[in-house]
Amino acid sequence: MIEVEHxxxxxxxxxxxxxxxxxxxxGEILGFLGPNGAGKTTTMRILTGYLPATSGTARLAGFDVHESSMEVRQRIGYLPETPPLYPEMTVESFLYFVARIKGVERSDRRNRVNIALERCNIADKRKVLIHKLSKGYRQRVGIAQAIVHDPPVIILDEPTVGLDPRQIIDVRNLIKSLAGEHTIILSTHILPEVSMTCSRVAIINRGRIVATNSPENLVAQLGGGSGYELEVDRDVIEVKNLLQVLPGVRFVEAVAENYLPPNRHLIRVVSEPGTEPGRDIVAVLVGAGVGLYEMRRNRVSLENVFLELTTTEKTLESDPSEPRSQADSPVLADTQANVSEPHAGEGAQS
Known part of the structure; x- marks a missing residue:
């Protein structure tokens, strides 16, 4: 449904x-993640026809964004970071206006507006002037205008900005309900939201895609940091010798902690990806008479992956189904320093 190449x-x-x-x-929901200034908004503006690309191609619903801009715009719903609202209009009249300019048939407009109002839980605000709404309700109106014409592709840039926790849950459920019928790109800084909403994630850093995969697979690729923390009353060297030989244990290290009572030590056990040596760890320690006061499981989260990839130059292996970028090729990588010529008549846009 959406293909972006180079x-x-x-x-x-x-x-x-x-x-x-x-x-x-x-029908997929893609979480588009990256720190401020990484290129998320630029990418989405190109996909929606708001901004021309310097080089490369993007196709939505079978249409090239550059060559068939109007066809793409008819098939896309877009919520930019600041909702494009007319504050002097009522919620209902604004949605009728958007439905009309998006080409919704007159006979279907009332139905589409009512569906958008209900889905965004703003039906009781239909006669209210937009400038009288709270920021959270204005954000909901922004989402409603993005879906009022029932587009096959929806692009949402920070859709939960300004919402309270209850509203965030409502919007999250709304986005999940749209999956299957619509293809969605969701840009957000709220990483738990991505884990609970998105089937796949693309992480961009300094203008380059550094990972694309499901949240579970991304976590698994950095799963070498998963493991356990143990509080024991035995000599650190002895505990390390007991645990280091266990299947699934990558390494064992002591962690300095001043809050522990005398003769107690904090041990970190890092496991191999895909292994669960917890039961063996407990059995060995108990069998050797080691006092085990506490055992905590440490798991790599999507937040760990995000921080790892956006604070270093590291790039994870992408989903095998993704097309290879030119940077993946050692022959073509060196040519990337030479910027391609802009599309005819575009030049450098701001």
Whole structure:
């Protein structure tokens, strides 16, 4: 449904995004993650036809974004970070206006507006002027305008900004309910939201895609940091010798902690990816008469993966179904320093 290949955007001599390649399958929710300034908004503006690319291609619902811009816009619902609202209009009249300019048939407009109002839980605000709404309700109206014409592709840039916890849950459930019928790209800084909502994740850092996969697979790829923390009353060297030989144990190390009582030590056991040596650890320690006061499981989270990939130059192996970027090729990687020429008539846009 969405295919992005070798997409780049250059502002003067500064690359905003470089060789971005990913795809989103029909009915899928893709979480698009990255720190501020990483290139998320630039990518989404290109996909929605708001901004031309310098090089590369993007296709939505079978149409090229550059060559068939109007066809793409008819098939896309877009919520930018700041909702595009007319504050002097009522909620209902604004949604009718959006439905009309999005090409919804007159006979179907009332139905589409009512569905959007109900799905976003703002039906009781239909006659209220938008400027009188709270920030949270304005955000909901922004989501409603993105879905009022029932587009096959929906792109949401920080859709839960300004919402309270209850509203965040409602919006999360709304987005999940749209999956299957719609293909969705969701940009957010709330990582637990991605884990609970998205079937796949693309992480962008410094304008480049550094990982694309399911949240579970991304965590598994950094699963070498998973393991256990043990509080024991035996000599550290002795405990290390007992545990280091166990299947599934990668390494054992002591952790300095001043709060522990005398003669107690904190031990960290790091396990091999995909292994669960917890039962063997307990059995060996108990069998050797080691006093085990506490045992905690440490798991790598999506937040760990995000921090690892956006604070270093590390790139994880992407989902095998993803198209290879030019940067994956040692022959083509060196050519990336030479920026491709812009599309005819575009130049460097800001």
């Amino acid at each position: 997409l780049s955007k250059i502002y003067g001599s500064t690359p905003a995004i470089h060789d971005v390649t990913f795809r989103v399958e029909p």
